[in-house]
Amino acid sequence: MAASGSPTWLDGGEATAWRRFIAVVELLPGILDAQLRRDAGLTHFDYIVLTTLSEATDHTLRMSRLARETNATLPRLSHVASRLEKRGLVERVASDDDRRATDITLTETGWAKVVATAPGHVDTVRANVIDLLDPEDIADLDRLMAKILVRLDPDHRMAGRG
Amino acid sequence: MAASGSPTWLDGGEATAWRRFIAVVELLPGILDAQLRRDAGLTHFDYIVLTTLSEATDHTLRMSRLARETNATLPRLSHVASRLEKRGLVERVASDDDRRATDITLTETGWAKVVATAPGHVDTVRANVIDLLDPEDIADLDRLMAKILVRLDPDHRMAGRG
């Protein structure tokens, strides 16, 4: 490291932008977690898992695929799945075609949970981010995050649809 | 909630931008933590604490003030300070003018740690964010994050300098 063509420190404009960016990155997860935990007893990651399943065909995905799409390690997803399964929100069954694999499915209860939880979450997202930005800002945000994801997520694991 | 003037869900452009934004918000902290932990045995938050102290006069701040500037709760900062103190990177002394208060100071060792750690961290920041964006992008990023921080950090606690 420390041998790139770029200067070793950030200039004024870069430093300010970085500080603000980091502040948002540190603060936002807490906001999302707090609302979901308070209103639904879910982590933000729990919510992402449930909604990702809700968008899959048959409300089912292979564990490894779900891990990739939610940007989680397999151990993390396994732990989360255990908790959600205990609460009856998902079910896991060994796959037929590959007996190493496990398919995880959203239960009816889990689907109802998603439906009940989504509006409040969306309100939080709007109140803290989306509604603070005008359409041009949204386009800029999309463009910037896409550029950064080229590095952070080179395989487009989180591409999903859209 | 659920009674704002905005629609209850996100339209296509908003949804895509939000997904990408959330992906970055989830992935970036791990990148920063991993590099700092590997190369310096520090959390990103540890690093923020140390650098914030390094920019303060006399390398000293009151705990409550440091907590505000680093966006931490007091318990969190207290835990972190204990660990850093055990490693000899900071010192805590009871304040004179208010004997409830504690002043935390960067030691010589701590200062050396910051100096040794900063270049690698900056390289990581550049490689994963800054150098992927052109000057206009940086300006856009700054503008967008400032807008969001109006909500997330209304008191401008993290304003610092700049």
Added chain:
DNA sequence: GATGAATTGTTGTCGCGGCAAGCGAAGCTA
């Protein structure tokens, strides 16, 4: 097909952060 390597998940341990409770100091009221 037999053996070694790679893939898929689970489990165990540990560290960090949130929250609530606690403690001492300072301020406030009379």
Added chain:
DNA sequence: TAGCTTCGCTTGCCGCGACAACAATTCATC
């Protein structure tokens, strides 16, 4: 100065996530 409240910080407990070790299956190569 007595008593109550507020402030500043610390501590303890618990949950989540990372990492490593492990078990089970499948694939690859010969």
